[in-house]
Amino acid sequence: MLMGPTTVRFRVHIAPVGREVIRVVKPMITLKADVAILLTLSKTDQSGLSAQIIRKELEKEHIPTTIIECNISDSSEIVNEVGSIVSAYPHHEYMYNVSTGARAASIAGVIAGMFWGVRPYHIGINEMAKPVHGEGDLPTVGSPQFVPTFQIPRLDQAAIEALEFIASTKEPISKNLLITELKKTGKVGPRQSKSVTPQALYGQLDSILYKLETWGFVELIGHGKSARVSITETGIEGRKMFFHMLKPRSPLSMLE
Structure with a gap:
């Protein structure tokens, strides 16, 4: 899709979801997300419940949110999922939270940054603080930090x-x-x-x-x-x- 003179360019944030809520929501607000896409293994397990809480928190900030089910423990599947999203509307600015979800999801975010031009970022947490919404949901510390990546030419x-x-x-x-x-x-x-x-x-x-x-x-x-x-x-x-x-x-x- 070519970007025309009247095409709206969104700041699209993608985040894999585990138990954490604040670590997903806070950087999206800080970085002024226009749209949020949450990746979760299931909409009915613990990560799915966290995703619903995240959606409600983002609604308060008027950030439209969608939840996509995929295997967040499989880096390759996530890279494909992100590629599918980006290739449909490549003119938007895409960011990916590598702080949350399974470790494989973090790896996928960096790979997606090299393949699809997505900007991965990380944000720290206060491990000494009390959980906010539930076990493992700790307050964030500092500002989101973007992870340096380099572009890899894609296969044709x-x-x-x-x-x-x-x-x-x-x-x-x-x-x-x-x-x-x-x-x-x-x-x-x-x-x-x-x-x-x-x-x-x-x-x-x-x-x-x-x-x-x-x-x-x-x-x-x-x-x-x-x-x-x-x-x-x-x-x-x-x-x-x-x-x-x-x-x-x-x-x-x-x-x-």
């Missing part, structure tokens, strides 16, 4: 489609089979002319595989045209992180 659609097909096979696959699959969506094939030589097709595929191999997502067994391709453990996690690029979800209406 062709690489993601190739990775998905490789992941769908139980055994290493041939380059020829992968070319056949990618030709169906035009990810390899003729470019400026009406025809393409077999050598050119293999060259296009090798360019895609080079990206995946550089990321550690695939392993090539053998050499040249006869090489076979298999997905790695890292590739399995990467597939989850980029899955929204293959199956875009319905965008959040609150970000329109």
Whole structure:
């Protein structure tokens, strides 16, 4: 989506939720959030109850809030969730609280910062103080501190489609089979002319595989045209992180 002259740019805050309430609410108020997105494993467990309290606290500040269920103990799933949100409305400013929720959720926030341009931040707590809303909900200390990140070039659609097909096979696959699959969506094939030589097709595929191999997502067994391709453990996690690029979800209406 391109940002037009009348497009509203929101400060969108994303926070995984555990037991803490104040640590989620306070920095959103301080950083003047326009919209809040809470990630929780379930809307009915302890984190879900905390999310409901957070929503009520943010309502007092006129900050619209939505709660999304996802596995906040799986970094890859959270990265995919954040990517899905950002890709639907990339013109907004996105921030992510890495102080709250499971440790995997904190890691995901930093990765999302490198992939999707999200700004992760952290805020401390007073561990000597009494809990506010319940066990583990302690007052914050100081101001939110942004976590430095660097931008990583994302994989393109062709690489993601190739990775998905490789992941769908139980055994290493041939380059020829992968070319056949990618030709169906035009990810390899003729470019400026009406025809393409077999050598050119293999060259296009090798360019895609080079990206995946550089990321550690695939392993090539053998050499040249006869090489076979298999997905790695890292590739399995990467597939989850980029899955929204293959199956875009319905965008959040609150970000329109």
